[in-house]
Amino acid sequence: MYKQSSIHSSAGTSHGSSRSYLVGFLVSVLLTLVPFALVMFPSLPRTVTAWLVVALGAIQVIAHLKYFLHLDxxxxxxxxxxxxxxxxxxxxxxxxxxxxxxxxxxxxxxxx
Structure with missing residues (x-):
């Protein structure tokens, strides 16, 4: 059976597993491709597109903090x-x- 291993620091805190990094990577790719598609294939008003890009960028920052910096x-x-x-x-x-x-x-x- 596959066992997920985490790397621990000297303080005993977890630095995540391979699965955690993969999920973070996939979320980051999705949060990059969606705004790119919104800009490259405009179907919404410009202001709506701009606010969606900003909102998805903020969500991506949170995803990076959670999945890559393990800040919780x-x-x-x-x-x-x-x-x-x-x-x-x-x-x-x-x-x-x-x-x-x-x-x-x-x-x-x-x-x-």
Whole structure:
């Protein structure tokens, strides 16, 4: 009988099995081909296509975190998850506030 083996780190956390990597690969390929097909063979309005590509890209990021980086809500991964959430919040603040500042400057320059 086929036995799935996982590789464990020195901390005892699992690094996944061959099946886990294969599932992650197949999900990633699917999440790449669908947006590619949506763009190459347009059948939806452009804004819908753009939002679908963005949404599928976000889902692909989550799939990579789960299947390849093995980031989940397990107790061993808690600090890694907290660091990831903190990093995402900081990046969103930096990008969002920079865009807001540039938009504000643009509108003030046009007013004068």
């Amino acid at each position: 809500t397990a107790a061993e991964q808690r600090w890694n998850l907290i660091a990831l959430v903190f990093s995402v919040v900081i990046i969103l603040l930096l990008v969002g506030l920079s865009l807001w500042i540039m938009d504000n400057i643009h509108h003030n320059m046009l007013a004068h």
